Amino acid sequence: xxxxxxxxxxxxxxxxxxxxxxxxxxxxxxxxxxxxxxxxxxxxxxxxxxxxxxxxxxxxxxxxxxxxxxxxxxxxxxxxxxxxxxxxxxxxxxxxxxxxxxxxxxxxxxx
Amino acid sequence: xxxxxxxxxxxxxxxxxxxxxxxxxxxxxxxxxxxxxxxxxxxxxxxxxxxxxxxxxxxxxxxxxxxxxxxxxxxxxxxxxxxxxxxxxxxxxxxxxxxxxxxxxxxxxxxxx
Numbered sequence: 001x002x003x004x005x006x007x008x009x010x011x012x013x014x015x016x017x018x019x020x021x022x023x024x025x026x027x028x029x030x031x032x033x034x035x036x037x038x039x040x041x042x043x044x045x046x047x048x049x050x051x052x053x054x055x056x057x058x059x060x061x062x063x064x065x066x067x068x069x070x071x072x073x074x075x076x077x078x079x080x081x082x083x084x085x086x087x088x089x090x091x092x093x094x095x096x097x098x099x100x101x102x103x104x105x106x107x108x109x110x111x
Numbered sequence: 112x113x114x115x116x117x118x119x120x121x122x123x124x125x126x127x128x129x130x131x132x133x134x135x136x137x138x139x140x141x142x143x144x145x146x147x148x149x150x151x152x153x154x155x156x157x158x159x160x161x162x163x164x165x166x167x168x169x170x171x172x173x174x175x176x177x178x179x180x181x182x183x184x185x186x187x188x189x190x191x192x193x194x195x196x197x198x199x200x201x202x203x204x205x206x207x208x209x210x211x212x213x214x215x216x217x218x219x220x221x222x223x224x
């Protein structure tokens with residue numbers, strides 16, 4: 001069955017430092033992968049998506065992710081984070097008519 | 112530019128009471144979804160709908176019911192509320208299937224006491 005695993009529940013970083021949020025997926029078929037961001041007291045917003053094509057996907061707010069089939073990973077990266085990036089981030093992938101979400105990674109950016 | 116609208120934003124229920132969480136979208140999306148979010152658990156699908164008149168169970172449907180009489184509305188009903196249903200509920204929609212990005216409402220925070 002398709003599933004996603006986020007390897008870090010919390011990631012604290014200092015402002016302007018780079019960050020990587022890790023996501024592994026399991027599937028024996030072609031995959032669709034998403035990263036969503038959730039700010040406090042809000043719903044989820046799409047950051048970026050991988051449907052096919054180039055393995056490096058660029059999203060909003062300077063985030064990007066790389067689809068790595070050999071490592072079954074879809075890690076999210078940003079070269080320099082801002083205080084405003086403090087939020088919870090979810091990796092997700094469809095399974096039949098269900099979108100399966102990881103448990104989430106709380107990114108905290110410190111001044 | 113409303114997108115997906117959920118009401119109410121907050122609610123406290125007593126055990127055994129019932130209520131309906133409202134969800135409406137103005138994007139003419141065929142697919143709609145209800146999720147619950149619990150701390151450290153991500154989101155779990157409760158029910159989904161692929162169009163008016165068509166609904167199906169997700170991963171955690173027990174204790175809930177849905178209906179889809181129009182393209183715009185997808186209410187979620189809780190019958191006989193239980194403490195285990197304390198959660199944050201999100202409604203989402205997408206134009207076609209689950210392979211496309213979903214648009215989320217801001218959620219309903221529900222406490223059962």
